[in-house]
Amino acid sequence: MPSVTSDVVELILEDHRTMEELFRTMRNKEADRAGALKEFADLLIAHAEAEEEKVYPALRRYKNVDNEDVEHGVHEHDEGNRALLALLEVDDTASDVWEEKLEELVEAITHHTDEEERTLLNDARENMTDERRAEIGVLFVQARAEHLKTGPGRIENVRRVVKSA
Known part of the structure; x- marks a missing residue:
């Protein structure tokens, strides 16, 4: 369901959820794991690219935002992208290797989203006006949509993203 808000903080939180x-x-062995991974990969890459292009700058x-937190967020995007690539490279979604790589991805992304929510998103709440968060939210949604059009979670693209990091 599309969001009814343009507040960038709320939009990012919706993606995290x-x-x-x-x-x-x-994690559900009876689900369409490959389909969920494709949807996840597209969202993760588009989300991170849009954050790095529109939100982090x-x-x-x-002045009250710690630029080291911003740089750390970019570094954690790179870690998440590497973990995503490792999972995408496993063909058998029923294998122990796939399970292992999935848990590594979950750990990397969960760590990042938790930190981002406690640092950068709170910084945005404290330092940006509601109007500015809405302006950045519109830019974030547009950038994410543009990335999503390209199928950003395709393994070739994830390899390119990882290599360029």
Whole structure:
């Protein structure tokens, strides 16, 4: 269901909750794990690219925002992308290797989303006006949609993203 908010903080949180839901599906041996992984991969790459293009640069402009937190967020995106690639490279969704790589991905992404919610998103709440968060939210949604059009979770693209990090 599309969001009714344009607040960038709420939009990012919605993506995080969608990722958690997709993790639950991927952990379910009776579910369409490959389909959930495709949806997850597209969302993760599009989400991270849109954050790095539109949200993080806006946060860097505020003196009360720790730029090391922003840089750490970018680093954690890279870690998540590497974990995603490792899972995408496993063909058999019923294998022990797939389960292992899935848990590594869950750990990397959960760690990042938890930290981001406690640091950068709270920084955005404290330092940006509601209007500015809405402006950045519109830019974030547009950038994410543009990335989603390209099928960003395709293994070739994830390899390119990891290599360029």
